[in-house]
Amino acid sequence: MLIRIKSAIFSEETIEFHEGLNVVLGDNNGSNSIGKSTLLMILDFIFGGNTYITYNSDVKTNLGHHNFGITFKFNNKEYHFVRGTERPEIVYRSNKDYEKLQEISINDYTKELKFRYGLESDQLTFRSAVSTFSRVWGKENYNVKKPLHSFPQEKFIQTVTNLIKLFNKYDGIELHEKELKKLEEQKKVLNSAGKHKLIPKITKKEFTKNEKEIESLLKEIERLGKNVYSPSGDIKEIVSDEMINLRKEKKKLIDEREYYISRLNRTTRTIKRTTNAEFESLLEFFPNVNLEKLQNIESFHQGITSILSEELENAKKELVNTIDDLDKEMNKIIKKQEQLLKPDEELNVFIDNLIEMSSKLKNLQSENQYYTKMSGIKDNISTKKGELEELKEKIVKEINKVINTKLKAINDLIHEDKRTAPELNLTYSKYEYEFFDNTGTGKAYTNLLIFDLSLLFLTKLPFIMHDSFLFKNIEKEAVEQIIKLYNSMSKQVFIAIDIIDMYNKTTQNILLEKKVIQLSKDRLLTILDWRDSGKEKFE
Known part of the structure; x- marks a missing residue:
């Protein structure tokens, strides 16, 4: 103290x-x-x-x-x-x-x-605990209808949250809010990944369509798996994950190779272009043209062309080298495929067909896994929100009940004629402090002091x-009872x-x-x- x-x-x-x-x-x-x-x-x-x-x-x-x-x-x-x-x-x-x-x-x-x-609550700051109940002229926290407000513009939900923390009942809410925030972040990440096409994003209709196609592909792959090329009936003997990945990598290299070949062809065509300016023929139509000046300009252009040609030749060499490197990479993949399975021509067609279906199956399953994951997160968010609302409602009801019980007890001590006690109507997002019978200024301020005394008794408020x-x-008699109650406190x-x-005299002596x-x-x-x-x- x-x-x-x-x-x-x-x-x-x-x-x-x-x-x-x-x-x-x-x-x-x-x-x-x-x-x-x-x-x-x-x-x-x-x-x-x-x-x-x-x-x-x-x-x-x-x-x-x-x-x-x-x-x-x-x-x-x-x-x-x-x-x-x-x-x-x-x-x-x-x-x-x-x-x-x-x-x-x-x-x-x-x-x-x-x-x-x-003060027990980890989430409660010292000032948010004590400031509201330090009612001094100039602080503007003495609105008799808003006893939980530290200042007039404070949001109702913040005042109620502070009250819950003062009663050290916020831990469970915070735990639920952290879990909900984590789920919301997961949802945001999946949405962002889907938006940028990093993972497949589909609708409910597409999910249902995929389910049917997945079922059809599984049956077809199972049928092919029982082919003579796989005596055991195990499709994995023919189509392993490695084989599928090699095929995908090979296709990627082929696409890349075609791109660089296209660039090489354009470069070669550019190099072959020449500029033959026959300015003399212009004299037939424009006898007054300055032929010497035009030739000087052409000399400049030829110089530029010479420089560009050198750069184009270098670019052509780089493209040829890149294509050669891609060819080498494809040959490595082809050898790996042959090591995994040495197919004859007929088997090769069979494997390509099987790989195509397996690849499509994986894509469809990936799309549906995303949809299932997102649906699960949405369901969990909905469930967690419901649990959080139930918990909040339970906590505020408990706090509301205990405060109103104490308000009545203190009110009865102060008013010997048993006037109707004020009541707090609390929800998680708002509150009302209601007076009955006597709505005069004196009773209103009395009710404000009763409220503070109640929380001083019920919480760790220092x-x-x-x-x-x-x-x-x-009124004088009410003040005398309040002073008597103050004097019974061990807290300051x-x-x-x-x-x-x-x-x-008793009050004066105190x-x-x-x-x-x-x-x-x-x-x-x-x-x-x-x-x-x-x-x-x-x-």
Whole structure:
């Protein structure tokens, strides 16, 4: 828990905190701009928040950049840190005198706080756990109808997800989501491969057609397999995978050879072309033509032709060599085929026919294997989505039930006349926080505090923070019961409150006993008073 903060900007340089209720106490005049809300915002900053930097910029403007020494205590051991306004993205480990020892990121700092406070969910960040329930003026997280929102624009589904993580119920959902993501990625890969024709892609109609053709080919191959050329009836004796692959490679080489022969023929024709320009004949029709100039141009063209001819001859040699290499490769394949099986002319025709059918069979089977694989993935995706939805529904129902049970229990403690408790209606993608009977501002804020208290009881949420404006519209008797409930907590509760003489003596005694600092118009939080400067003020 937090036990101390220290700063040169504080009038009381060091502020000590304790277990349970911690009260920032204002005066009985309800004086504003004395530092109550500012101190709570500083506490939010101490716990890794950043709103203090932006909303309370007047403090920095008037006092300059400043640091806060921070001390936590966990399992009887103290941990010291320093965080400042000049580089808020950095926190320093320190000794008890707040001398900086080691620089760490704010992310590592909040990860350590999460670990020290025992927040269990691996997927939950410390800030997403505590920020919502640090309700300080300026943070805009106090919409009474949206108690799970950290800020007004936050998406409903994110707020519900954070709640599930706070209850440490997200592991099963994450596992299903990872499995679903893996299936979606497999589907995407297969679709992409099919789109780029790396693997065959067919429709249901083509799959059915292939099935019939596969059946027909299998029967024909089986019949041929019983031919005299295969006495055992085992077609693999004649048509092995190696034989099929050799035939495919040979066909590929033949196609490649034909391509290079075509290029060689074009090159040869180009070399044979000559340009015979008989410019003298032009004189008969154009007696004034500049024959000398035309001959000079022709000399240039002949020079170019000579250069090109040399390049063409080199290209021709390369093509001839390539064709020779392809011929050698084909001869190697032919020899391998002969080694596998030395066919006579009749057998050769038989084998080619058999290989053709076997190759076609493999292609059809490959197409149908792709289709079956894709269909299986789609079915698995559909099944996994259904399981995920069922799991989500089950989890949110369990959480919804336990929260509403606690809301009613706390509501009954606060309202002796047993007013109707608020209810949370939770789905995985949205929620509603409903009030009944009394929809006034005071009851609405009461219901907001009841909600926070419920989660403080039910989860590993380490603390809650309630600013003074939340209490001002709540009826006196309800506040007295809420203070009593705060005081029963072992977890830390930070509140700002003033005008306490309106409450009963028991409540006043609790607030005075649990105060960590008392502020008034003559006793400000900070060493400097700029209330009359016309600049932004602080509570």
